[in-house]
Amino acid sequence: MKKTVITIGIIVVLLLGGLLFLQNVNINRLGTDSYYTQVIGDGEPIESQTSSGEIYTDYQYSLSGYNTDGNEITLDFKATKQLRQGAFLQVFVKDDKVVTSYEEVTTDEIPEKVLEQLQ
The missing domain is CATH 1.20.5 (Single alpha-helices involved in coiled-coils or other helix-helix interfaces)
Incomplete structure (x- = not known):
């Protein structure tokens, strides 16, 4: 017992x-590298259809991003909504190519070295 x-x-x-x-x-976000970017321009709308026939729109972005060392890469990713113009994002990247997640951050959360390159 x-x-x-x-x-x-x-x-x-x-x-x-x-x-x-x-x-x-x-x-x-596990096992990813952080990059920071600023949303410049509207994302390219991409319409898709679910198996039930419902149409939805994603937005494709291609932005320059910087890690804490100041290294630059091009971040290609989709968002389910139009991102706010001028917003700063922390983007989580796996294998230097695949964006797995992102979140909007304030300028206080961005390392100074990266913020200088973004502005």
């Missing part, structure tokens, strides 16, 4: 820990 209670307790703790991990960690 004691072993069963301990086993069930361990399983519950592992399940709760797994749920907390999934809620609080963006898996798309």
Whole structure:
């Protein structure tokens, strides 16, 4: 009886820990490099259709991005909405090519070396 209670307790703790991990960690950002960019210009609209026939629009962007060392790369990615003109983004890149995620940041969150190159 004691072993069963301990086993069930361990399983519950592992399940709760797994749920907390999934809620609080963006898996798309694990093992990526951070680059910073500024949205310049409108994204190119790309219309697509779901299997049910619903039409939706993504926006394709191609922007210059800089890492904390000041190295520049071209960031090609899609967004599900038109990004705000002039917004600063932190872009998460895997294998120096694949953008896995991005988020809007303030100028206070951008390293000074990178901010000089963006402005």
